[in-house]
Amino acid sequence: MPNEGSTFEFGRSMRPHFLLEDDYIPLNHGSYGTFPKVVREALQGYQNKIESNPDKFMRRDLESELHKARETVSKFINVEVNEIVFVQNTTTGINAILKSLKYEKGDKLLYLSTVYSSIRELLMFIQENNHENVELVEIEANYPLSEDDLIDKIVRVIQEENQKPNMRIKLAVIDSISSNPGVVFPFQRLIPILRQNDILSIVDGAHAIGQIPLDIKEINPDFFVTNCHKWLYTARSSAILYVPLKHQKKIHPTVTSPFTADGFIPEFSWTGTQDFSSYLTIHAALEFRKKIGGEEKIRNYCKKLAIEGGKKIASILGTEIIGPENVIQNMVNIRLPILVSNKEFSEKKFIDLMLNNYNFAVAIFEHNGHWYIRASAQIYTDIDDFEKVGHIVKEICDSF
Template identity: 35%
Template sequence: MAKRHVEYGKSLLQLFEFDPEYRHLNHGSFGAAPRDIRKHMRHHQDLAESRPDSYIRYEYPVILDECRAAMAKLVNAHVDTIVFVPNATVGVNTVFQNLTWDDDGKDEIIYFSTIYGACAKIVDYVVDSTSGKVSSRAVPLSYPCEDEDVVKAFHSALEDSGNAGKRAKICLFDTVSSLPGVCFPYEAIIKACRDAGVLSLVDGAQAVGLVPIDLDSLDPDFFVSNCHKWLYVPRSCAVFHVPLRNQHMITTTTPTSHGYVPQSGSRFNPLPPSKKSAFVNNFEFVGTLDTSAYVCVKEAIEWRERVLGGEKEIFEYCHALAVSGGHEIASILGTEVMDNPSHTMSKCAMINVALPLDGEDRSLEIQHWIMRTLAEEYKTFIPLKEDAGRVWARLSAQVYTDMDDFIWAGQTLLAVCNRVKRGDASQTHTEDS
C-alpha cells in the first residue's frame, strides 16, 4: 500500500472545492470530488469540444475501457461485467425495464421497508404499469436490529409470498441504507436469494468507496453503485455490474440507444464497429450525454491510493471518526446513536444520532424546517429521518472532517432543537402559510 502524503482532517479541505464557510457533513447524499479529479474531468470535456467526432467516436471508448478495468480491479469483477450508468437509480430502472414477467400474475417483487424512496417508486411503477401482472411485498424492518433478524424477516416474507399464491422473482435491497444510514447485511441476503432461487438486485448506491466490495465472492445477480458519492468521482457516475450468466436479460439501456439489437434484424449504427460483447457495447454510448465523469474513475481510484494511502486507510479513518463523532454528538444532545449490540449497523462512515424532540416537534414540517435552517443559517446540511418514533440525524465522516466538526454539529443541532422547543419552527410555518 502506498504511504499517504497528507494527514486526514481539515488540512484536506484545500484539496476540494467547498465554500470556506460551508461544513460538508453530508457526503452521503451527493459526494464531493477533489479539485484534481474535477480538473481531469474538465480536461476531457475540453477534448470533446476541441474535436468532437475524433474524441467521442474513437478516443473516449478506449479511455472508458481503462476506467472499466480499474473499477473491475477495485471491486474484483470480470471487466466484461462492468459498465457505467449515470446513477444507481438508473441502474435499478434498467434492471426492471429489462425483466420479463410471467402472464400468470404470480411474479412478485420483494423489497425491504428501508428501501430508498426513488427505488420504491420504481417498484410501484412496475406494479402499476403491469395491470396486476406483478405484485410487490415489503419486508418490514424496525431499527435497530441484528443482521440475523433481517435474514429471518426475508425468509418470512418468502413464506408469506408462497402462501399467498405468489412467486418471488426478484429482491431489491441495499448495501448501506440511505436514511437512516446503516449497514445492511447484503452478503447474507445475496446468499439467501441464491438459495431460494430469487434474483438479487443490490442497490449499492452507498457502497463503492464506503465499504469493501468483492463482487466475485458476493456473486449478486445485479449490482449498481454510485461512484460520485464515496469514490470521489464527479457527478454523475455509477458502476453497473451484471455477471455474464445474466447479461442476456439486459437487452436495452435506459433510454434505449444504438447498442440495442432488435429481434427483427439489424439497423444502421453510425458508431464505429466493435468486437466488444453485446452488453458492454450496449452501454458504451447512450445518446449524446456528458459522460466526462465516467472517464474520471481510473484517475479517482489512483488519486485515493497516491494521495490518501488507499481504500483501507480511508475506510479505517472515516469509520472510526463516524463512530466516535456520533457518540460525542449523542453526549451533547443527551440522546443515543442508532446501532445494534453487535455494531454491524455502524460499520461504515455514516452514523445516526437521535434528536431530543418529542410529540409534534417530530413532524415532517419541523424536520424540513430544521434542515432548511441548517442550510440557510448555519451553512451546513444534515439529513433527518423519523424511525420508530424518533427523529434521527445522519452525519457523514470523511477524510476532510475531524472530531471538531462533529462537536460543532452536536452543538449546532442542540441549538436548533432548542429553537424548535421555543416555537421558532411553528411560528415560521404559520407565517409561511
C-alpha cells in the first residue's frame, strides 16, 4: 500500500527495516513490540556513548538527555514536559500510582473484567494489604458490546455503589485499549463521568501511544501510563508515566529514590543504576515514523489491514471477529472454532504448536465462553500474512 508523500510502501516490503526472521509470520506486535533497525542503531549509539565514559554520562549528561527525550515525547502527546517521566513499562507505572495512594475505610477500587492480568493481581494486592479498608468493584465487560451499552453499564454501577452508606469509589482503573480482547475502550468519554463523581481516573494506556492519537491536555486524566516500546517503535523497555502537578506529591516510584526530597522528576529519573538508553531512542522512533509517512498513514494502514485481515481469518475458520469496527485499531480478535469444553485444547498446546511447528505468532485467550486469537496488524505485515495464519490456525484447530 503506497504512502502519499513517502517513498516507503507498507507491507512485507518493510520487513528489511526490521530485524524479523524471514520465515516468521509476526501477527503479535501487541504483546512485546519490535523496533526498526534505525532505532537499534540509536540504542547502540547511546550505549556506546555511556560506556565510553560512564561517570561523565551518569553524573553530567543523563539529566539533560532525559529532559530532551521527555521534551520530544511531550510535544507528541501534548503534555507539559514536567508532568511526565519515563518508567520501564505500564505495569511499573500503575504499580507506582496504586502503591503510593493512601486508602481509607470504605474506599472502593473500580475496574473492568478485561483489566490486564498483572493489574488485576495488583488491585488484589492493594486490597489484601489494606485489610478491610478497600473493596474491589469489578464490572463485567463481555464482547461483542457497544460503546454506549458499556458506558451505560459503568454509570449504572457507579450510581448503585454511590447509594451505599459509608463507602465511596476512590478510583477507577480503565484501559485505553484493552489487551484481551484487544479492543478500543471509550476512555475519553468515561473520564469526565468519573470526575463528576469525584473518582480518580487511572488510564492503562499500554497499547495507546503509536496506535491512537493522544492529546493528554484534552483527555485530562488524573493518571496515564503508556508503553513506547509497543506501537511507537522505541527500544524495549520504555514507557511514559503522566502525573499532573496537583497529584505529584502523592506519587513515588516503587523503588525508593535517593532524590525523594527533590520532587517528582528527579525522584523517578534515578531509582538506581540501569541502562537508560531505551528511553533515549524516542527521538529515532519518532523520526522513523515521520520518514515512512507519518501517524495518520500508519494508523490508516494498520486499521484497514486489521479489519480485512481479521475477516479473512474468520472466513477461513468459519467464525467471526469481535466488532463493531470502531473497537478495532491495530488489533483484531477472531473466534476459534474450538469449544472451551474441549479439554484436549489449551493455550499452552496452541502456543507450543504455533512457535515450535509453524513459526508464527498471535495472542490466544478465552473470553465470554469462547477461545479467541488476537492478531496485530503492522506496517511490516500484509493480507497474505493473515491468510497464511488463517490456514495454519485452521489446521491446528482441526487437529483437536
